[in-house]
Amino acid sequence: MWDAKEIEQEQSEMEQARQPFEQMMRDAAIWFLPGHQQFDAMAWTTAGGSRGPSMDARIFDPHAQQSIEQAISLFEGYVMPRGQLWQRWELPDEDLMKQRHVREWVEAKNRLLFKYRNDPKSGFTGQVHESVGSLLAMGSQSMWPDIRRDMLGNPVGLSYQSDFIGQVYVKTDHMGLVSTVHFTFTWTAEKAFSAFRDDAPECVKKAIRDKRPTATFRFIHVVKPNREFDPSRIDWKGKPWAGCYFCRDQGGQVFKNGGYRSMPRIVSRYSVAPNEDYGRCPAFTVLPAVRASQQMVQDMILASELAAMPPLGAHSDMLDQTIKYAAHQVTYGAIDHRGNRKLVPLLEGSDMSGSMELLQRMQTLIDRAFFVDMLQIRQDLKSHVTDSQLYQREEEKGMLLAPLANQETEWLSPMLDREIDLMDEMGEFDDMPGEVAEAIEGGMALMSVSYDNGLSRAQDAGAAAGYWRLLEQFTPIFQSPTGQEAWNRFTEKWPLEKVMDAMGRINGIPASWEAETDERNQRKVENQQAGELGELITALPAIGKTAKDLSDAVPNG
Template identity: 25%
Template sequence: MQNQDVDLVREIMADWSAMKAARESFHGQWNEVIEQVLPRYRKFNEARTNQPGEKRTSQIYDATPMLALRHFAAAEDSLITPRVQKWHRLAVSVEELKDSPAIRQYLEQVTNTLFAHRYRWRANFAAQIGEAYVSHGAFGSGGIMIDDVLGEGIRYRTLSMSRTWFSEDAFGMVDKCCLQWGLTLRQAAQRFGRDALTPSMQLALEKNPETVYQFLHAIRPRRERDDSRVDSRNMPIQSVWLCLDAGNHVVQHSGYRTFPAAIGRFYATDDSPYGYSPAMDSLPDVRMLNSMEKTNIKAAEKAVNPPLMLPDDGALEAFDLRAGAMNYGMMTDDGRPLAAPLNLGTNVPLGIDYANQKREAVNLGFYVTLFQILVDNHQMTATEVLQRAQEKGVLLGPTMGRVQSEMLGSLITREIDILSHAGVLPEMPPELVEAGGAVEIEYDSPLNQAMRAEEGANVLRWAEASAPFIQADPQAARVMNAGAIVRGLGDVFSVPQKYMHTDEEVADMDAAAAQQVETAQILEAAPVAAGAAKDLTAAAVNATNARI
């Protein structure tokens, strides 16, 4: 190992130690979340002796928290990154360029290219982003790695929080992270090349290629670089892979043009880069629900199969509890039974009601109740639908909006960088080049549409309230800009642009309609003009005859 590599490894290990110390205080809560809500995950700082697939639900008596987390992740996916629609678009920040047809066409082509590459089956975006949302609901933080695989394009991979450490820059954005990966020697050779491995690793590769080694991937801003060079070691973001099981051997030192890890936080915390989650907020109710359900199970069992009271120990020898069994000698001569049930568990309904209250609290903590706002009542007017959607947007905007700006903003920026350098994107219009390529991301997901629903609800209320006055005075209808209202409602209701005519198409239709009216007027006036011409001709003939 060269001297510069020794210094580099020392810096990286010091960074990693500081990041681990900053996260240590979260492990207690996160492990409890895993126990109660996410048993399929391995605990933080847990020994790797436990194998995947082991049963870890023996102490869970109610599945409501696990189902609530699943519903939360599914709802976050459908509200922020629904696969069935384009949940973002690109726009220019320069006001003078917004109406340029060339720029609008270019941005639409770039957006279409992004979605086409993002949802290729090899990219695996849909599956990986869903696991990131599970991490948001459970641990408050989660992210996804955007890799550029040579010859194959963009690849996505969820960042497991148990193996992800990160820190923020001066502006609260994640700019440094350490990722621990377990790779077999065969995978390591595929990724880094056989020559990058140590001699002992190369020897083990020949004998047992499936042996797992632990690697640390350090990603951080590069402090010193030569701007005149474009090689991987002079890129703005430094990337270093260390093999922890081989004495922290440097197996790869390269870089990125943009930060490759998109990490989002659900709730912000004080003095920590890590976030809080709905599961962490709901832990008291989750613990109580689990304990109450355990008690209710015992109480119900006692109510259905109660313990028996017998006169003495000897009576048990001949007592038969099977259905239809005949127990002789268990009744006195006067008909009084010698065996009677001990009536316990008579307050089972009370326990069930209390447990249901806790279930409701858990669902509320995971926003499940809020997600069902539009499902509870199907018999709603358009105004009521918009009002409920607006309520959802107001309540979810501060939290899920943070996920959008932090995680999806970094993700889209990274995707554009990869596709641009791969030569996949169309050529940028000259006027946009002169403006410095100032492109902004505009989100158009169901969440953003719900946040804009207030405008549509106000318009519908205004139109409904104006109806009596328009009926009394039809001239009042001229106040409304019907065309703008229809377009605005189409945007609020997320109507695809292909179902609406553009301004140019409307202008062409107006011109064609005006031409038709003009032609009809000409045709209508033709008989009158012909008759007038005939009369004039006859009058002229008569005048000539009169002179003769």
């Protein structure tokens, strides 16, 4: 399955395929994410752990960095909002999901997954932030979910690691999805031996024996489809994904090979052009605007400096005099006996209003590329705006943010597959209901995935806007003498129960706030009793008056 020469050849081909993208990725990293600009694995992870010199001194306008930070926050808030179960999986068999104990088991596992994700020790929040930044700035991201263990090696949860995309090389399959991943890294002998122990390559073991723990070695972690996959096997050949580590030094050595039940390294692209394996992103689109804004700010700084402290021209008679060009200083001889200045500025202050307008235009282009204007979409709304108009704005947001939904296919769903696999390995699915286990053994897929987040709700807001528009159009009819009959027909066609369910989901009302069937029935009884009591209270004065009138009408005996 594994051949050292074949791995080296494949790595060389992947490096060549990525080469046209590297300059764009490097430029985007310089202007948007200065900490991600090293694309050589050796320079990225040196023996001392240094990432090389920072290049952010070249940045004169930090607007691009601020825009991408806001875009990252918008992505996280709309796609994976904290505090919500924004991603749910359930069994594809509807008959099984109708059984209450099966639904409760599935719901418990969904909550457990988010408990693992939200655990501060998992690193999920911080690593997702890094991956989203890489996705928006360099077109691709790579995430490594794994089992988190304590000091004794016992599983205690999940961990997440965002990989630097400069160390990741990919190939795609016939459907255009990532199928082969090479992750390149450089470790010291000490770090490699600590990670691999007895499985470490011979060159690492020799460096440890020779007391050279700081010697560095280059490695590749390879994951690809298992060409020898046999579902009937229980060893690595029975797993759909095959993986190994490869040491590139001293002739090359393959070690620690095995298999995976799910793709362990999740690589996704923002958008992909035809016949390309690597992603493109908003940063690539606005690189010309970013370069222009950097140059304009640099020129404006120079112009401001020249206006504040312009170069001076002096008379030749002042060659032997000292000119003090600073605040609170006196230069003797700068004025002749007639009061004429012998020192004059050579440049007049320039009007930079045109430059400011052009700079604002460039910054607006950058903001639009990173959806920053979405955060300001309600600034022009007035108090008289109707509900239908508000939902129309939300629908527009959903349209403009639609590119983010691609991550459900390439990132979030494959990551869920990996997380479920890891939870199964930890024994979290040992309590699976018998009928579910039987259905899976019969060939049923474990889950179907749905998303309930700000992005999906914004995309569904058009339905809510349509309902409110229709309601506004019929309001004059409801207020007419035949309004009650019209309202009855309206609610018969669109029952309020269904409308409230849909509106609650679109507005993000938690399902846990919804009353259970027993609670609804009890509330109906209470409302009915309250209504009857209200009618009685309303009728009591009339009943009392009638009784009094009858009493007065009876002649005294």
